[in-house]
Amino acid sequence: MADVKTQTTNKGFLAWVERTGNKLPDPVFIFFYLSILLIIISVVCWLLGLSAMHPTTGEVIKSESVLSSENIRKLWTEMPKTFTHFHPLGYVLVVMLGAGVAERSGLFASAIRAALRNSPKALLTPMVALIAMLSNHAADAGYVVMIPLAAIIFASAGRHPLAGIACGFAGVSGGFSANIFPGQLDALLFGITEAGYDASSIDVGWSMNIMGNAYFIVALMFLYLPLIWWVTDKVVEPRLGKWVPDDRQASEYGDEDKPLTSGQQKGLKHAGLAVLGVCLFWLFMAYGHNLPGVSWSPLQYIGDEAKGMEWYTALGPFFKSLVAGFMILFLAAGWFYGKAAGSITDHRDLVGMMSESMKDMAYYLVLAFAAAHFVAMFNWSNLGLISAVHGANGIAATKLPLPIVLGLIVLLSAVLNLFIGSASAKWALLAPVFVPMLMLLGISPDGATAAYRVGDGATNIITPLMVYFPLILVFAQRWQKNFGLGSLTAIMIPYSIWMLISGVILMMIWVFLGLDLGPGAPMAIDIPTAS
16 A cells, blocks of 8 residues: 555646755745846846836836945845845734744634634635635644644534645635635735735826725635635535544644633633724724814825825825734733733743744845845845836737736736745746736736735645645644645645636736726736826
8 A cells, every 4th residue: 555655646737846845946046046047137138238117207228247346345235135125024022022922822722723623514625715714814833733622623513624624724724815804914915915016116106005005915815715615515515525533533633623711711702902092092092083072083194185185195204004914913912812811921921933934034134135135136136126127018018918927927826836935936936027017018016916815825835845735734734643734635626627727717807997906006017107
């Protein structure tokens, strides 16, 4: 049996994907090698005199060698600035200061357990899928707590635990961008989008708004929820067959399904009050001037400042404040929960949790350093804008409808996801070209970000390069010892295919209808032309 299993798992497309992906270096070194390649290409393009006309100013943009005296000088003298001014860095670190407390205090884990334990059995699958998608705000807790708990909840209902794992994995990882409100991922991706926009020198009046995909991710959630439900109940679970537990499995359940203690229950109530308080305070800072006798609204332009502004422009400070708002919300909720549940005794515990969350960001800091300098050198070479102009002209010459263009962008993101597991690493590579290229075709930076995240999420669940893929395999082997990599990939492929197809269709419909992606975030933009 062992020989047969080895032979089958070493053949076929999935095995090729695994072998090829395993040969790729760490994303940090991918950026290092790409930087070397960029230097070579920039020199060649400079020697060839590659250029393009700036679409809004009419200025001729010439390619520049990264090895020019000016660029070498900037590389060495501005290295601290290049790193610290990398847009995603500040956004992610700020949000994680609060999210780290909410995770380490036990808030996220308790909230997930409470939500699933009280779910009606008739609605077990959609509840698991829904909580799985919402758990993306809980960072690692979504994978570490949600997925094994889903298996136990399914088993306790007499259903196959592997179907629970598949459903939870599809929601947490496949539905990575589906949610009811923005969070850490939006701060990360839009920070990179902002860097791509700033480097393009194309001024369309766009500014980073963490709510830029708010409507779209809600639509994704309502799209993926019935899809995951159908695939789990009608495709995956019937193929798994009836589950027959053995005596050994009862002793391996762990403590994920233990009832919440009175302290944890009290903590959840206190955390809910903290969330409500933060939300009301933020709304007061934006709309306080509407109350009798109040003229204070620091998060909205009012009076003479707001004359001639659209409503979403007047609310610009509110949208920009939401990164800080999420940090305060997570921090307050985690603190209130921890004090009531006993996981936080004094302010030193709070500071310690914030410090631990920063330790977990160590790898991201290294990756951000490499990505920041690659992006900076790419911008100095002018190859991003030149590629975008020629790429946009090439796409325009094909006369492909914009919905199809966006659909192809989604598919490209999905394919790249099979080989590069990091969402931020892929978008840092693609944004400097995709953002200006799609702007020249009339698609806003918010639209480019939405297209990327659809493709990125759909194939997360079938690539062994996804960092949590081996962990999910371990969870599955608690229930079925001979469950291998091919088995996990096979049960997740139906989710991936349907999520990709439906995501592409949704993206194309959204472009066709010209719907806003979020408040003050239209899909289409007007590009000023050179006079």
